Amino acid sequence: MEVTLENVSIAYGGAVAVKDLSIHIKDAESLVLLGKSGCGKTTTMRSIAGLETPVAGRITIGDQVVFDSAAGIDVPSYKRQVGMVFQSYAVWPHRTIFQNVAFPLKMQKLGRREIAERVGEVLEVVGLSDFADRGASLLSGGQMQRVALARSLVMRPRVLLLDEPLSNLDARLRERLRVELRSIQQKLDLTCVYVTHDQTEAMALADRVALMQSGRIVQCAAPEEVYERPVSASIADFLGVSNILPVEADGTDRRFRLASTSLELECGDVCGAGLPGAGTELRACIRPEDLHLDADRGPGRQPNCWAGVVDVVSYQGATTVYQVVLDDGPSLQVASPRRLGSPFVKGDRVRTSIAARDVQVLPAEVAA
Numbered sequence: 001m002e003v004t005l006e007n008v009s010i011a012y013g014g015a016v017a018v019k020d021l022s023i024h025i026k027d028a029e030s031l032v033l034l035g036k037s038g039c040g041k042t043t044t045m046r047s048i049a050g051l052e053t054p055v056a057g058r059i060t061i062g063d064q065v066v067f068d069s070a071a072g073i074d075v076p077s078y079k080r081q082v083g084m085v086f087q088s089y090a091v092w093p094h095r096t097i098f099q100n101v102a103f104p105l106k107m108q109k110l111g112r113r114e115i116a117e118r119v120g121e122v123l124e125v126v127g128l129s130d131f132a133d134r135g136a137s138l139l140s141g142g143q144m145q146r147v148a149l150a151r152s153l154v155m156r157p158r159v160l161l162l163d164e165p166l167s168n169l170d171a172r173l174r175e176r177l178r179v180e181l182r183s184i185q186q187k188l189d190l191t192c193v194y195v196t197h198d199q200t201e202a203m204a205l206a207d208r209v210a211l212m213q214s215g216r217i218v219q220c221a222a223p224e225e226v227y228e229r230p231v232s233a234s235i236a237d238f239l240g241v242s243n244i245l246p247v248e249a250d251g252t253d254r255r256f257r258l259a260s261t262s263l264e265l266e267c268g269d270v271c272g273a274g275l276p277g278a279g280t281e282l283r284a285c286i287r288p289e290d291l292h293l294d295a296d297r298g299p300g301r302q303p304n305c306w307a308g309v310v311d312v313v314s315y316q317g318a319t320t321v322y323q324v325v326l327d328d329g330p331s332l333q334v335a336s337p338r339r340l341g342s343p344f345v346k347g348d349r350v351r352t353s354i355a356a357r358d359v360q361v362l363p364a365e366v367a368a
């Protein structure tokens, strides 16, 4: 079922939490709202469920207008046929899994046979068929979250809203469940809106990622696009690009200098379409895994190739991460793959280099 938000604004008292936000979510699409704490993700999601009342805008689910401030329409939450799964499972510990999942159907006064059939179906989907009669207090966190998911799915919602559902689980379980969730969403062709501040989770679960900052969507695209082509340095930073360096233009549109240094930089991608107007603060965004490290072989300066000293060596299994302090320049993080071993130690003189195509120069921020 499609969901459309048009010019939705939400305020708490005088403070605006969501500003003039518009987005169209396609049928069977998984849209992930991603952003730092307080950027308005949960508020946006709750407005679809009818748990927040916008001060302006229009929200449509399928062909039903569920909210329209101008027309005075505000369909109550329980009539929107929206399922929700939260961080806290809200599972009743003294009931069995079957009873937990059957509860909303009982409230609808469905017959015993239909309830048994529908609960059986969803327990199968979430992989809990063998546990139907088990008391919920005996479940692990991951199983509890599956029960919560089953309890939402059993209502056959038009849209499923998930608010950080995995954040109470340990890292390994989270990894497994995110793949399971993606598989369930695709198998059932569910339209989902998923809220998280975890970029890996967002990438793994999304058809499209909507990046939010200060109540607005600043970039909305497929995960690969967002990862490869963030529109601003602050988004790149949020997505884990750990080398964000202020740069100054050097006369041509692909040559720069690292700010306050004489170190030259050539890049493949400047702000996507070209240099923004004068006065825009620019940052070079460099992923640690794109930098190469060699022993310093003496003088011979060229762009994208800078000498320095290893300051920190951190072995991390798949990679060794080095912190290198550049001569007369900033520090860089370099991630060297496992197959290259860890040939450098603290104090070694080294040369870092990077291909121009792997450097993006982006505006520090973008206006939404």
Ligand SMILES: Nc1ncnc2c1ncn2[C@@H]1O[C@H](COP(=O)(O)OP(=O)(O)OP(=O)(O)O)[C@@H](O)[C@H]1O
Residues within 6 Å of the ligand: 012, 017, 035, 036, 037, 038, 039, 040, 041, 042, 043, 044, 197
């Ligand atoms: N009930 C409320 N009363 C007042 N202000 C609120 C309320 N709920 C949210 N806010 C404010 O609205 C803004 C957006 O909050 P929201 O919970 O949507 O952010 P979020 O991106 O989901 O953050 P988090 O990841 O921490 O949940 C924040 O500044 C928050 O303090």
